Amino acid sequence: MPVAGAVSEVRYVNLGVRDLAASIAFYTRAFGYQVLHTADDDGTGTARLWGSAEAYPAAVAVLGPAGATSGLLRLSGWAAPAGPARTGDTRRDHGHYAVNLRVDRIDEVRRRIQDDEALVLSEPRQWSITPEITVWDSLSHDPDGTVLDVFEIVEDATGFSGSGIGPHRVQTVAVHVPDAQAATDCYTGLGLRVWFDKTIDGMTDFFHVPGGVRLRDVNLYAPGHGDGGRVEIVQYVGLTGRFTDAAPPRTGINSITFEVDDLDAATAALCRAGGRPVAGETQVDLPMHGPARSRLLLGTGGEAIELFARVGG
Template identity: 40%
Template sequence: MFSEIRVATVGVGDLERSQEFYCATFDYAVLGTGTVSGPAAGQLWGLPEGMSAETVLLGPAGATSGLLRLVQFDRPGELYWGDYSRMQDYGHYALNVRVPEIQSAVAAIRAHGGSSRSGPTHWTVTPDLSAWDSLSYDPDRVLLDVFELEPAPGSLLAEYDGRPSPLQTVAIHSSDARRSALFYAALGMRPLYDKVLREMESFFGLPAGTELHNINMMNPAAPDLGRLEIAQYVGFPGRSQRDRAVPPALGILSAALETDDLAAAELLLQAIGAEPAGERVELDLPGLGTVATRSYFGPDDERLEFYERR
């Protein structure tokens, strides 16, 4: 019934600057542009009355999933994560992109207007998968987790075309990783891995002794993109950012999944206790066309869009 994450929507301060950054750094192409406004957009994104947004849809040429929607509102906003001094707070947190070679990718981020937070660090994900992982910022200081994978033959992620990927995952911070995983399992996702990471405090900037419960959820039909990475800082509680992660804020505002039956999707979401974030609406989304769509809040108040193409 549900796809992997098709699109992540990110509020930016300068659309042209951000578009140039992602296209130059990851060789992304423009897949759609346009203006979004009106009551339907208000229901979908929480767009205040009278506000409009210029949008551009980006991804590798030919990609149809794991896409990045950049949105510049006609009023200024601030990054809702602020200076990340409360990085334990909940909600959409980072965009994860796979690259063929980590050092050159980090250099490209810096060269095109981004900055680094944590240099490449090697860690073992599963017995058949390890990674060189890094944390960087885009020009608006939206967090990017850029990584080079070392999969063993036969791993679900072994197939790779050697280019920067679509969005491999969208990361959320959660108050309870297990509860969040159960919610997304009801949407058809399954764990790629589920583990507790220790001694990673310096990489993530966590207080000494904090453990990271990390569950990477995938759609079995598309394990190599559009996944959800759930991160819980065990013993380091945060707070909801629901009231801050709204237009015209900068940062990751929502993640969108496609469905072939929105009415049935609404019934399922109601059954699992998802809270609607707006009414069902129909509108034209640049790069996707006309869709019937509705937003809900996930377990940690992260905004999720579910849409059916018309």
């Protein structure tokens, strides 16, 4: 399948939150992130992006490691937040599933998460992602119920995951889909590449799924950017799911953002692979990236994917 051209790693994970100050405090304390940018947003640009007749104002903060320009969290503290993007049953809700965050010491971060009273879903467990990579992995919630897959790399014989010295930018955003192959085709059409594609057995208690359900897991990366900003396709084989609505001002993961060199070509590539546009093109001004042409599309899992190309770039 022809691809769209150059595509970045995930620049932003866009999270709607109820209490911006509380969310900033949680992520800076638990993960050592810094506030890289703040702004007040009147909501008109977001409304155009989502094709909404109503604007939803928000106070915005961009968080991440110092100096990072991708793998960032862009938090929108909605003035009038709606309900969560997901029902809370992550086994069945399609769409954006979790934010995967790498840490250097999972035991220390686990204590900080618990101190902030976020719900711990699964205690740390050691397992091998691939024969070359072993991790300590855990599942938790942030203050708004967004699932966080927090992990520590024990061994990486490939060197693909980069330095073990954090803080680390967002490693992957997991997307729960009804058909892993269709979703993989969508992201490879955009220009991402498959790092690994495997089916996982024996982790039903960790993922809180019924016995006999298998997890197909496809991890994709932007060429030259394996150490963060990846996409993880998740399909629970043997368990039916449902599509969810993550539009603003819902809380949780609203969308993910990629930079592309050709917005029209990237849009066409996603549509050929099963994506569909939400609204027309709009002009945006992105923190640390400046003025851009932008468009929002839905992937095959119903997840919102924002594409942007810098004006004059």
